[in-house]
Amino acid sequence: MTDAMITLDTYKQQHGVSEAFNLQELFNGRVGDEQVPLVVKFLERGKAQQFEDGLVPFMSGFVGNLDDSGKVTAETGEPVSYTGSRDEVVGLGMVKMNLPGTMFPQEGYFYGFLGLETPDHSKRVSTFSVWFHVYNGNPDMFVNREPFRTELQKLLDEAEVKSKSTFDDIQKQWEILQDTIQKMINSGNTDLDTYLSRLKLAEERLDQYEKDLAAGKGVSQAALDSALADLRISIKDGLAELTKTVPIDNALIIGGPISADEKNVLDRLRSTVDTTKFNLLFINDSHYGMQSDIPNYGPRYGINHLNTALYLDDLVNVVVAGGDNIDGHLLSTNGLLNDEKGYALDLLFGSPNHADKFALRGNHDDGSLRLRWFREGSQYAPATFPETISEAQFKADYVTGGLLFNEHRQGDSAYFYKDYPDFKVRVIGLNSNDVPEDVKASDGGIKYPGLNYMGYRQTQLDWLANIALQNVPEEYVTIIVAHVPATPTALDDDLSDPTLSHYTNQKQVNQIINDFKNGQTSVITNNVKDWEIKVKTNFVTQGKRDMAAWIHGHLHYEESTTSNGFNDISCVSSIPVTGFNKGSKNGGWSLFTLDPDNRKLKVTGYGMATNRSFDY
Numbered sequence: 001m002t003d004a005m006i007t008l009d010t011y012k013q014q015h016g017v018s019e020a021f022n023l024q025e026l027f028n029g030r031v032g033d034e035q036v037p038l039v040v041k042f043l044e045r046g047k048a049q050q051f052e053d054g055l056v057p058f059m060s061g062f063v064g065n066l067d068d069s070g071k072v073t074a075e076t077g078e079p080v081s082y083t084g085s086r087d088e089v090v091g092l093g094m095v096k097m098n099l100p101g102t103m104f105p106q107e108g109y110f111y112g113f114l115g116l117e118t119p120d121h122s123k124r125v126s127t128f129s130v131w132f133h134v135y136n137g138n139p140d141m142f143v144n145r146e147p148f149r150t151e152l153q154k155l156l157d158e159a160e161v162k163s164k165s166t167f168d169d170i171q172k173q174w175e176i177l178q179d180t181i182q183k184m185i186n187s188g189n190t191d192l193d194t195y196l197s198r199l200k201l202a203e204e205r206l207d208q209y210e211k212d213l214a215a216g217k218g219v220s221q222a223a224l225d226s227a228l229a230d231l232r233i234s235i236k237d238g239l240a241e242l243t244k245t246v247p248i249d250n251a252l253i254i255g256g257p258i259s260a261d262e263k264n265v266l267d268r269l270r271s272t273v274d275t276t277k278f279n280l281l282f283i284n285d286s287h288y289g290m291q292s293d294i295p296n297y298g299p300r301y302g303i304n305h306l307n308t309a310l311y312l313d314d315l316v317n318v319v320v321a322g323g324d325n326i327d328g329h330l331l332s333t334n335g336l337l338n339d340e341k342g343y344a345l346d347l348l349f350g351s352p353n354h355a356d357k358f359a360l361r362g363n364h365d366d367g368s369l370r371l372r373w374f375r376e377g378s379q380y381a382p383a384t385f386p387e388t389i390s391e392a393q394f395k396a397d398y399v400t401g402g403l404l405f406n407e408h409r410q411g412d413s414a415y416f417y418k419d420y421p422d423f424k425v426r427v428i429g430l431n432s433n434d435v436p437e438d439v440k441a442s443d444g445g446i447k448y449p450g451l452n453y454m455g456y457r458q459t460q461l462d463w464l465a466n467i468a469l470q471n472v473p474e475e476y477v478t479i480i481v482a483h484v485p486a487t488p489t490a491l492d493d494d495l496s497d498p499t500l501s502h503y504t505n506q507k508q509v510n511q512i513i514n515d516f517k518n519g520q521t522s523v524i525t526n527n528v529k530d531w532e533i534k535v536k537t538n539f540v541t542q543g544k545r546d547m548a549a550w551i552h553g554h555l556h557y558e559e560s561t562t563s564n565g566f567n568d569i570s571c572v573s574s575i576p577v578t579g580f581n582k583g584s585k586n587g588g589w590s591l592f593t594l595d596p597d598n599r600k601l602k603v604t605g606y607g608m609a610t611n612r613s614f615d616y
Contacts, residue, residue, distance in 0.1 A: 061112015323362025
């Protein structure tokens with residue numbers, strides 16, 4: 001099974017009446033699976049569902065053998081159903097259901113539908129039919145007479161039978177206790193494993209009373225009250241224990257679990273993290289591609305490497321995916337979109353989210369190498385004109401409009417800033433692939449494919465100069481993260497060669513930053529066609545401010561410079577095989593720890609990343 005996002009429209013117009021949507025490439029189950037994550041984006045006539053009226057997700061159908069018409073019905077399968085809760089609603093049309101094992105009762109196929117309904121069932125909308133494979137596992141794991149019967153519920157059933165077979169006054173006492181336990185179930189954890197031992201003594205006492213009754217021995221009401229009271233206390237104490245935080249097992253994480261060797265290294269690194277200081281984890285150039293067409297397997301492990309970073313979720317303040325999050329080489333556009341959705345889901349929802357999670361857009365994230373190949377007539381080009389992943393799609397996949405971590409954006413922009421008052425830090429994330437997608441080439445495709453055309457435009461630079469870098473308290477330190485280096489090149493204003501890299505308006509960004517640092521004012525311009533800018537800065541009233549560093553990826557190797565007026569720090573790539581002489585064989589990521597008292601930015605490297613330190 002895979003935790004990929006599936007998009008379904010409740011309008012039910014995308015398929016024929018008798019045609020079911022095949023989910024096998026995106027989702028499958030196995031007998032014995034439990035709490036299986038299924039992410040679905042619900043649309044209504046192409047627009048994201050708003051989840052009005054308290055709508056929650058549901059799933060219903062049959063699991064078994066296909067009949068002659070290619071369906072599973074009551075005659076060939078077992079009925080299954082699941083209704084979720086509001087906690088599973090992510091927003092922007094998305095839900096993340098955790099399917100119980102009763103949805104996979106036997107080997108065969110699931111055939112049914114998904115949808116949304118209100119808790120009182122007064123409103124219910126469904127999608128067209130869907131199907132996927134349920135593989136064999138342990139078919140004896142789920143044989144209870146009702147879906148998702150817990151151990152506690154089975155204990156209550158057994159006790160009810162016993163009490164009815166003995167005497168009525170114990171039955172009345174037991175009903176009172178049963179009602180108490182049920183209330184606890186509704187508000188607590190139904191997993192009984194961690195406190196069955198707490199019930200053992202009270203259960204043995206009740207069993208002995210039952211034996212005494214069967215033997216004709218008298219049992220006082222006081223003794224029964226005492227036993228029942230002990231049982232109540234045992235259950236209450238056990239439920240209190242279950243309210244404590246339980247760490248998520250590695251096996252539940254999207255992608256491969258963290259290996260024992262990785263865990264040993266990560267645990268040693270965790271022991272060195274100073275949580276009294278501000279910590280930013282930067283993982284860049286993962287180049288994730290589940291079925292990448294380039295001739296090495298590095299991209300397939302992009303999410304695995306991301307999971308090693310998320311292992312520090314509870315110790316760091318922010319995790320930044322620094323661009324080139326996907327590889328972008330796969331010829332299939334749907335495949336690329338699935339890669340991006342998968343990476344975004346793991347970044348945003350693959351951990352308890354103690355730390356903030358932000359994604360930057362890199363030059364590979366639009367999949368435009370395929371477009372360059374097509375225009376060049378390369379042997380690697382797809383057979384038909386390839387689509388690219390738009391900025392709007394990137395923002396939708398990373399839910400930038402949701403402001404999931406209370407950051408500040410310009411609408412749903414791919415750039416952001418957030419303050420961390422406890423540490424007196426402002427983090428700014430820039431979109432270094434702010435290309436003019438509305439400008440088209442003669443073939444109808446974008447004129448400036450993101451692979452080689454990087455840079456910044458008027459709206460973002462206005463925001464940087466007049467919003468993100470303004471109202472910064474005097475004692476704050478600013479950190480800027482982006483995908484590309486801050487160092488300009490000779491080709492930034494000469495855009496004639498589409499095979500070379502251009503970083504248009506990078507020089508102008510640096511001038512804005514230095515005005516901010518020095519408390520200056522200036523008018524900054526550039527007249528490159530389609531990239532024209534004119535920005536006025538004014539930091540005189542605010543005064544000089546500290547900037548610790550510009551942190552970036554893109555190069556796939558470590559280096560640093562202060563030639564631009566501030567620390568410009570390059571980080572090693574996360575992709576395990578890069579093809580660059582200076583690149584790393586196994587990849588890595590960098591943990592930045594700010595030490596304002598000593599005006600230092602410390603870097604702790606994981607994998608091929610090294611330990612470094614910078615003054616600011």
